[in-house]
Amino acid sequence: xxxxxxxxxxxFLAQAGLWTLLLSTVALFGGAIFGALLMLARISIFPALRxxxxxxxxxxxxxxxLVLLFIAYFGxxxxxxxxxPLVSAxxxxxxxxxxxxxxxxxxxxxxxxxxxxxxxxxLGLDWPGTMRHVVVPQAIRAAIPPxxxxxxxxxxxxxxxxxxxxxxxxxxxxxxANATFQPLSVYLTVGAMYxxxxxxxxxxxxxxxxxxxxxxxxxxxxxxxxAALAAAIQ
Amino acid sequence: xxxxxxxxxxxxxxxxxxxxxxTVGLSIASTLLGLLIGVAGAAARLxxxxxxxxxxxxxxELIRNTPFLVQxxxxxxxxPSLGLRLNAITAAVIALSLYAGxxxxxxVRAGIESIDKGQVEAARALxxxxxQTFRHVVLKPALASVYPALTSQFILIMLASSVVSTISVxxxxxxxxxxxxxxxxSLEAFLVVAALYLVLTAAFKGVFSAIGHNAFTFxxxxx
Numbered sequence: 323x324x325x326x327x328x329x330x331x332x333x334f335l336a337q338a339g340l341w342t343l344l345l346s347t348v349a350l351f352g353g354a355i356f357g358a359l360l361m362l363a364r365i366s367i368f369p370a371l372r373x374x375x376x377x378x379x380x381x382x383x384x385x386x387x388l389v390l391l392f393i394a395y396f397g398x399x400x401x402x403x404x405x406x407p408l409v410s411a412x413x414x415x416x417x418x419x420x421x422x423x424x425x426x427x428x429x430x431x432x433x434x435x436x437x438x439x440x441x442x443x444x445l446g447l448d449w450p451g452t453m454r455h456v457v458v459p460q461a462i463r464a465a466i467p468p469x470x471x472x473x474x475x476x477x478x479x480x481x482x483x484x485x486x487x488x489x490x491x492x493x494x495x496x497x498x499a500n501a502t503f504q505p506l507s508v509y510l511t512v513g514a515m516y517x518x519x520x521x522x523x524x525x526x527x528x529x530x531x532x533x534x535x536x537x538x539x540x541x542x543x544x545x546x547x548x549a550a551l552a553a554a555i556q
Numbered sequence: 557x558x559x560x561x562x563x564x565x566x567x568x569x570x571x572x573x574x575x576x577x578x579t580v581g582l583s584i585a586s587t588l589l590g591l592l593i594g595v596a597g598a599a600a601r602l603x604x605x606x607x608x609x610x611x612x613x614x615x616x617e618l619i620r621n622t623p624f625l626v627q628x629x630x631x632x633x634x635x636p637s638l639g640l641r642l643n644a645i646t647a648a649v650i651a652l653s654l655y656a657g658x659x660x661x662x663x664v665r666a667g668i669e670s671i672d673k674g675q676v677e678a679a680r681a682l683x684x685x686x687x688q689t690f691r692h693v694v695l696k697p698a699l700a701s702v703y704p705a706l707t708s709q710f711i712l713i714m715l716a717s718s719v720v721s722t723i724s725v726x727x728x729x730x731x732x733x734x735x736x737x738x739x740x741x742s743l744e745a746f747l748v749v750a751a752l753y754l755v756l757t758a759a760f761k762g763v764f765s766a767i768g769h770n771a772f773t774f775x776x777x778x779x
Contacts, residue, residue: 481623
């Protein structure tokens with residue numbers, strides 16, 4: 323009749339955990355590309371572009387991710403595409419991550435002092451040159467801790483993709499819970515797996531943040547050599 | 557061709573209105589309970605007792621590093637194994653309150669830590685009584701400093717409450733699920749619900765900023 327919850331199932335869950343990580347990574351990279359575009363739109367000199375990006379961010383941050391997920395899932399079908407759940411979940415999480423990363427990175431770009439822009443202009447650098455050699459190398463340092471922190475949110479939130487049929491850690495948990503009839507042990511195991519992934523990432527984010535703050539004075543000195551910094555990042 | 561047909565969805569506006577009211581009620585109840593848990597949690601985090609500090613720390617870390625969906629499943633599907641059988645709504649309120657409590661713990665702790673000890677000493681030196689000191693020097697600035705974080709936490713709880721539709725709670729997202737089952741216009745149902753969530757977030761943001769502007773007048777003067 324029923325199976326008993328065993329190491330065999332834990333292995334199955336761990337395998338599903340890899341799908342969770344894959345979806346989170348897809349969302350991070352997709353979100354990074356669109357988030358960077360959003361960030362550029364937010365700091366552009368065109369009011370229409372700024373307004374459109376701000377409106378997009380307002381909408382995505384103002385509706386539940388679950389609803390966004392359903393809209394992407396049914397919207398893709400509505401547009402006449404028949405795609406696997408990984409694709410529709412990937413689309414939804416990319417849209418979601420872009421809004422948050424766009425805001426995080428705009429903050430990092432704006433944290434770079436105005437004097438840096440003026441200094442670069444005085445040295446004859448054009449806008450792309452200023453961004454590439456002066457502003458972005460400094461902004462990346464400020465952006466890394468909150469970006470890792472947001473990745474924790476992404477890993478947790480991919481649990482919602484179980485609702486549209488993507489078999490990741492939580493959906494695997496449902497399957498095992500239904501087969502074994504031991505929901506408490508199964509969901510606690512699932513929770514523990516998320517906890518291990520997320521608390522490691524949270525710890526990393528906190529450490530990076532502390533290092534950033536601790537290096538406040540040295541960071542200022544280091545901005546004298548943006549080229550060296552840029553090289554270190556590449 | 558693809559076409560939108562909102563007729564069947566919009567004609568069920570009363571279902572949406574009830575569900576929206578349910579979402580608001582659920583969010584307010586969970587936030588208030590979360591506030592209680594959060595204040596107790598912050599007190600424990602700052603207490604002299606190592607055990608209390610450790611318990612509060614693990615509670616916060618546990619909630620913040622696992623998905624809310626899994627927490628809701630543990631409460632709704634898992635607790636009956638321990639002999640604690642809950643209906644969906646009770647389970648949702650418990651899960652949402654525990655979730656809110658962890659975030660509120662960190663917010664309140666930061667608020668209390670933001671009050672400089674010198675402020676209290678200065679107030680006492682100026683002849684304010686301990687009650688006056690607490691009211692004007694500790695409580696008001698602490699509330700003012702945590703108020704924005706608390707209100708945005710409320711909005712986040714409201715958005716997170718959509719997740720309890722998966723344990724059959726009849727809130728806004730659940731209503732969209734029911735209606736799409738009746739009309740077969742899934743995208744329309746979820747677009748309407750998304751718009752309703754946007755209206756709710758905008759309305760609450762407006763109300764909260766109006767309250768904040770009037771309640772913390774000393775902050776306006778400082779600017």
